[in-house]
Amino acid sequence: xxxxxxxxxxxxxxxxxxxxxxxxxxxxxxxxxxxxxxxxxxxxxxxxxxxxxxxxxxxxxxxxxxxxxxxxxxxxxxxxxxxxxxxxxxxxxxxxxxxxxxxxxxxxxxxxxxxxxxxxxxxxxxxxxxxxxxxxxxxxxxxxxxxxxxxxxxxxxxxxxxxxxxxxxxxxxxxxxxxxxxxxxxxxxxxxxxxxxxxxxxxxxxxxxxxxxxxxxxxxxxxxxxxxxxxxxxxxxxxxxxxxxxxxxxxxxxxxxxxxxxxxxxxxxxxxxxxxxxxxxxxxxxxxxxxxxxxxxxxxxxxxxxxxxxxxxxxxxxxxxxxxxxxxxxxxxxxxxxxxxxxxxxxxxxxxxxxxxxxxxxxxxxxxxxxxxxxxxxxxxxxxxxxxxxxxxxxxxxxxxxxxxxxxxxxxxxxxxxxxx
Amino acid sequence: xxxxxxxxxxxxxxxxxxxxxxxxxxxxxxxxxxxxxxxxxxxxxxxxxxxxxxxxxxxxxxxxxxxxxxxxxxxxxxxxxxxxxxxxxxxxxxxxxxxxxxxxxxxxxxxxxxxxxxxxxxxxxxxxxxxxxxxxxxxxxxxxxxxxxxxxxxxxxxxxxxxxxxxxxxxxxxxxxxxxxxxxxxxxxxxxxxxxxxxxxxxxxxxxxxxxxxxxxxxxxxxxxxxxxxxxxxxxxxxxxxxxxxxxxxxxxxxxxxxxxxxxxxxxxxxxxxxxxxxxxxxxxxxxxxxxxxxxxxxxxxxxxxxxxxxxxxxxxxxxxxxxxxxxxxxxxxxxxxxxxxxxxxxxxxxxxxxxxxxxxxxxxxxxxxxxxxxxxxxxxxxxxxxxxxxxxxxxxxxxxxxxxxxxxxxxxxxxxxxxx
Numbered sequence: 001x002x003x004x005x006x007x008x009x010x011x012x013x014x015x016x017x018x019x020x021x022x023x024x025x026x027x028x029x030x031x032x033x034x035x036x037x038x039x040x041x042x043x044x045x046x047x048x049x050x051x052x053x054x055x056x057x058x059x060x061x062x063x064x065x066x067x068x069x070x071x072x073x074x075x076x077x078x079x080x081x082x083x084x085x086x087x088x089x090x091x092x093x094x095x096x097x098x099x100x101x102x103x104x105x106x107x108x109x110x111x112x113x114x115x116x117x118x119x120x121x122x123x124x125x126x127x128x129x130x131x132x133x134x135x136x137x138x139x140x141x142x143x144x145x146x147x148x149x150x151x152x153x154x155x156x157x158x159x160x161x162x163x164x165x166x167x168x169x170x171x172x173x174x175x176x177x178x179x180x181x182x183x184x185x186x187x188x189x190x191x192x193x194x195x196x197x198x199x200x201x202x203x204x205x206x207x208x209x210x211x212x213x214x215x216x217x218x219x220x221x222x223x224x225x226x227x228x229x230x231x232x233x234x235x236x237x238x239x240x241x242x243x244x245x246x247x248x249x250x251x252x253x254x255x256x257x258x259x260x261x262x263x264x265x266x267x268x269x270x271x272x273x274x275x276x277x278x279x280x281x282x283x284x285x286x287x288x289x290x291x292x293x294x295x296x297x298x299x300x301x302x303x304x305x306x307x308x309x310x311x312x313x314x315x316x317x318x319x320x321x322x323x324x325x326x327x328x329x330x331x332x333x334x335x336x337x338x339x340x341x342x343x344x345x346x347x348x349x350x351x352x353x354x355x356x357x358x359x360x361x362x363x364x365x366x367x368x369x370x371x372x373x374x375x376x377x378x379x380x381x382x383x384x385x386x387x388x389x390x391x392x393x394x395x396x397x398x399x400x401x402x403x404x405x406x407x408x409x410x411x412x413x414x415x416x417x418x419x420x421x
Numbered sequence: 422x423x424x425x426x427x428x429x430x431x432x433x434x435x436x437x438x439x440x441x442x443x444x445x446x447x448x449x450x451x452x453x454x455x456x457x458x459x460x461x462x463x464x465x466x467x468x469x470x471x472x473x474x475x476x477x478x479x480x481x482x483x484x485x486x487x488x489x490x491x492x493x494x495x496x497x498x499x500x501x502x503x504x505x506x507x508x509x510x511x512x513x514x515x516x517x518x519x520x521x522x523x524x525x526x527x528x529x530x531x532x533x534x535x536x537x538x539x540x541x542x543x544x545x546x547x548x549x550x551x552x553x554x555x556x557x558x559x560x561x562x563x564x565x566x567x568x569x570x571x572x573x574x575x576x577x578x579x580x581x582x583x584x585x586x587x588x589x590x591x592x593x594x595x596x597x598x599x600x601x602x603x604x605x606x607x608x609x610x611x612x613x614x615x616x617x618x619x620x621x622x623x624x625x626x627x628x629x630x631x632x633x634x635x636x637x638x639x640x641x642x643x644x645x646x647x648x649x650x651x652x653x654x655x656x657x658x659x660x661x662x663x664x665x666x667x668x669x670x671x672x673x674x675x676x677x678x679x680x681x682x683x684x685x686x687x688x689x690x691x692x693x694x695x696x697x698x699x700x701x702x703x704x705x706x707x708x709x710x711x712x713x714x715x716x717x718x719x720x721x722x723x724x725x726x727x728x729x730x731x732x733x734x735x736x737x738x739x740x741x742x743x744x745x746x747x748x749x750x751x752x753x754x755x756x757x758x759x760x761x762x763x764x765x766x767x768x769x770x771x772x773x774x775x776x777x778x779x780x781x782x783x784x785x786x787x788x789x790x791x792x793x794x795x796x797x798x799x800x801x802x803x804x805x806x807x808x809x810x811x812x813x814x815x816x817x818x819x820x821x822x823x824x825x826x827x828x829x830x831x832x833x834x835x836x837x838x839x840x841x842x
Binding site: 013016017046047049073074075076077078079080081082083159162163164166167168169170171172173174175176178182184200201276291292293294295296297298300301302303304305307309384387388389390395397398399400402 | 434437438467468470494495496497498499500501502503504580583584585587588589590591592593594595596597599603605621622697712713714715716717718719721722723724725726728730805808809810811816818819820821823
């Protein structure tokens with residue numbers, strides 16, 4: 001029998017937002033209200049960073065409209081961070097905050113780094129004999145978490161991208177007689193899941209429809225092959241729609257961009273130049289008109305074109321996290337499991353946090369066609385169920401009405417804490 | 422009394438597509454069916470270019486679903502061109518084609534160049550004594566046509582941009598504690614109408630909401646002021662959302678971009694670099710994280726976020742063109758006239774094609790705030806009615822279902838014609 005643990009719960013969000021990360025938050029809050037063992041429902045602002053600073057807000061005092069509004073509001077309503085718990089002092093502080101607020105259930109929505117953090121917090125609590133149940137909620141547009149069939153956030157980003165490509169294809173195909181190369185750059189630093197998702201824009205009965213070419217980080221880029229690929233498409237079509245993942249690399253593993261010498265303040269290569277580079281390559285080598293689109297952060301926030309299936313699964317993942325914790329589980333992340341049948345079905349299960357933290361799920365090579373620039377039926381079969389249905393966003397006076405949480409702070413119990421810079 | 426003219430009608434589209442140019446086409450077809458004096462309803466493919474080549478399709482044989490589908494299908498369903506009728510031979514040929522197919526009503530959807538073409542065709546027909554009624558249908562996302570209060574296509578592009586900015590603002594404001602500059606580049610070669618429209622994203626009750634800074638082609642760009650502007654915003658806000666029109670120029674009238682030396686194959690300056698330039702300026706001078714989004718052609722095709730008011734007015738403009746021609750009018754373009762009352766109302770009227778052809782409507786200086794980077798109440802009052810309501814796009818299997826015309830060709834009556842290159 002499960003030992004009953006009574007206390008407060010804390011939910012926080014981490015990493016880059018998705019269109020549906022707030023759906024998971026709504027799932028956690030809604031489910032937490034069902035369980036008597038959970039007393040207060042706190043939200044931690046800005047992920048672990050806010051927890052260190054004891055920035056806890058009372059989510060139970062939010063209005064019902066706001067909780068419902070989370071299901072169509074992009075961004076991370078509680079704020080996220082990229083702060084990494086570094087020192088032992090950081091971890092100790094987290095537990096002190098938990099103890100001060102009698103936090104016994106901790107839910108952390110994020111990618112593999114965040115699940116690693118959750119794992120470490122959980123392990124430390126066990127070591128210290130502090131009763132705590134920690135359950136991760138999967139979140140990332142990158143779809144690169146292991147053990148889960150897919151990750152909440154992914155379906156929506158590829159639905160938005162595919163819709164945009166269909167729209168741009170309508171526009172470009174009506175543009176008349178001049179050859180036009182249209183390059184669309186999408187996110188995806190180390191894996192091509194997002195770029196591959198663009199293939200859903202293709203009409204089933206028209207293999208020549210856009211996107212015509214997809215350049216994935218998994219396939220080393222060759223300038224010569226690119227020019228050949230574009231030339232081949234332009235022989236058949238009036239325009240050539242190219243999708244490229246921002247993390248495209250050449251045979252030596254260097255990022256492909258207009259200015260490969262530029263690096264950001266931390267010495268990382270500045271991504272985001274791949275689209276513009278491919279555009280200029282086409283224009284310079286083929287004397288065609290070439291244009292580029294860079295969706296940037298808009299692609300992960302485009303809830304007006306998000307997937308209902310994705311949003312619902314994100315909500316379900318939040319609910320499942322609470323159920324698991326109440327049932328005595330800890331040190332696990334909720335995963336999504338696809339049914340075996342012909343009709344798509346999705347259930348939740350659990351996998352150890354440590355397993356998530358240390359893995360990266362790659363796009364299967366066998367799902368990429370031999371041409372290296374298109375996806376085969378296996379990918380379509382995998383991805384198509386993830387974009388089903390549309391999220392309804394309420395518009396008022398012509399504009400979408402997103403919600404903002406009231407954020408009523410819980411009283412601080414501890415002295416201030418200085419973050420590592 | 423109006424002399425009754427019997428014959429066929431021809432409708433064609435020109436220039437860059439908008440989200441609602443096909444609504445105007447639907448308006449023309451729907452209205453043309455109401456008038457007995459109009460026998461066949463032809464569509465000219467690819468604007469005047471297709472007319473020269475006698476590429477006429479029978480629009481009356483399209484299905485009802487297709488005509489309805491035009492109201493939510495982006496791009497130009499008949500195709501457009503940027504071909505300019507150059508020689509006398511070109512104009513003569515147009516009339517020959519008209520005569521061969523007994524075209525007595527000609528409707529041309531486009532911007533000022535296209536209306537100029539329509540005007541010249543009309544004048545030549547009069548000179549030759551060929552009975553022809555020519556009515557222009559306004560179309561351009563740029564909103565720069567004179568005499569009309571606004572132009573179909575404009576409301577939808579600014580609704581999409583404003584929605585995207587609200588979404589990105591949700592995302593970025595949740596991104597935690599690091600200063601972030603987000604630059605969104607929008608279209609607008611010579612006027613700031615589109616960039617100005619982004620101001621609709623601002624929440625009425627929150628003057629500090631995004632977009633924080635708007636850089637218009639009308640206001641000469643100064644690097645020093647930009648850095649000051651961004652610094653000022655970042656003192657108050659966690660992030661600074663910058664909107665920039667692609668046609669941004671410095672005090673000397675040169676386009677602002679990362680690589681001002683680059684020019685396209687025709688020697689025109691290559692636009693599209695303003696956003697990336699502003700991003701890098703912020704990153705280099707303020708040591709903040711800076712990202713950019715370039716919506717490119719996606720902004721004028723985003724019918725899934727188009728304005729119903731705009732789409733309906735585009736349809737109405739198409740209808741009005743046919744009514745006017747049947748009533749004996751010619752050499753005019755349909756214009757939109759705003760009612761005087763407090764509640765927005767929009768009617769159609771007519772203005773001479775020659776007037777449209779030679780004018781450019783500028784963004785009133787008095788609608789720009791003194792800071793040069795935001796719009797005042799007069800602009801909001803003007804633009805807000807144009808984005809009301811949402812166009813419903815049917816989705817099937819997770820993706821929007823746009824239509825494609827069957828395009829059943831009318832038999833050619835004339836020998837082939839060689840286009841000027």
